[in-house]
Amino acid sequence: MGSNSFFTTKDRIIESAVQLFNQKGFSGTSVREIAKAANVNVAHISYYFNGKGGLMEHLVSRFYEGYLRILEKGYERLHGTTAKDCLLQLIFDILSYQHEHRQLTRFVYREVTIDSTLIREVMSTYLTKEKYILHLIIEKGKENREFSHFPLSHFMIQLKSLLTMPYLQPQYISEVLYLQPHEPYFYRAYYQEVKTWIISLFDRKQEQIAAI
Structure with a gap:
């Protein structure tokens, strides 16, 4: 169950990032905006992707x-x-x-x-x-x-x-x-x-x- 919840979190980050990058551009999108749209903590983005560049x-x-x-x-x-x-x-x-x-x-x-x-x-x-x-x-x-x-x-x-x-x-x-x-x-x-x-x-x- 734990691994499944982690997968869901990661998937939400990816989905939210793609939507925001398309709407506002990569440079115009902040990590906080991605975290808010994905309903996750900013730390999750660092954990899974080592920041916006890694994402x-x-x-x-x-x-x-x-x-x-x-x-x-x-x-x-x-x-x-x-x-x-x-x-x-x-x-x-x-x-x-x-x-x-x-x-x-x-x-x-x-x-x-x-x-x-x-x-x-x-x-x-x-x-x-x-x-x-x-x-x-x-x-x-x-x-x-x-x-x-x-x-x-x-x-x-x-x-x-x-x-x-x-x-x-x-x-x-x-x-x-x-x-x-x-x-x-x-x-x-x-x-x-x-x-x-x-x-x-x-x-x-x-x-x-x-x-x-």
């Missing part, structure tokens, strides 16, 4: 650990399906994961735009793994002639922009696609938009291959 590190790591699990599951499918289908399913799973944890996703994506030592250290680890897995999927697609050579770096930048934009620029998504990122249906509808781009890219490459 932020925990949130960023928590998000990307889950994100990496999605990537790894996507890579496992590569041995039993086409690279195209593997990539599309991976993108759907990422959008689903982001939407399920949309408050945390919003905070993390906004926070990683700030150049700090912590963010650089955390991001270098996760981005390296992400690039590696996407590289493997793309390489299999090239080997199977599903699509021809194209700059992986350009593709990565475009894909990352599409994945993060709903949380960095939700108003733009609303104005251009008439989709509301906070709505339950959003990630499925947005996936269709991203899928259209992916397929058009593959189809374009297939046309180039046929012309050779």
Whole structure:
């Protein structure tokens, strides 16, 4: 019972911190405000996270650990399906994961735009793994002639922009696609938009291959 109560306390701190960080920003939120919103003592935040900085590190790591699990599951499918289908399913799973944890996703994506030592250290680890897995999927697609050579770096930048934009620029998504990122249906509808781009890219490459 004791451990369960501790878990509940920690979970309340995390939930309250994410909400406040999204509303007021990381620097604009005090530890006392988090403790009050979570209905816990300030000392609990020090105990579990060693302060606000440790809490932020925990949130960023928590998000990307889950994100990496999605990537790894996507890579496992590569041995039993086409690279195209593997990539599309991976993108759907990422959008689903982001939407399920949309408050945390919003905070993390906004926070990683700030150049700090912590963010650089955390991001270098996760981005390296992400690039590696996407590289493997793309390489299999090239080997199977599903699509021809194209700059992986350009593709990565475009894909990352599409994945993060709903949380960095939700108003733009609303104005251009008439989709509301906070709505339950959003990630499925947005996936269709991203899928259209992916397929058009593959189809374009297939046309180039046929012309050779």
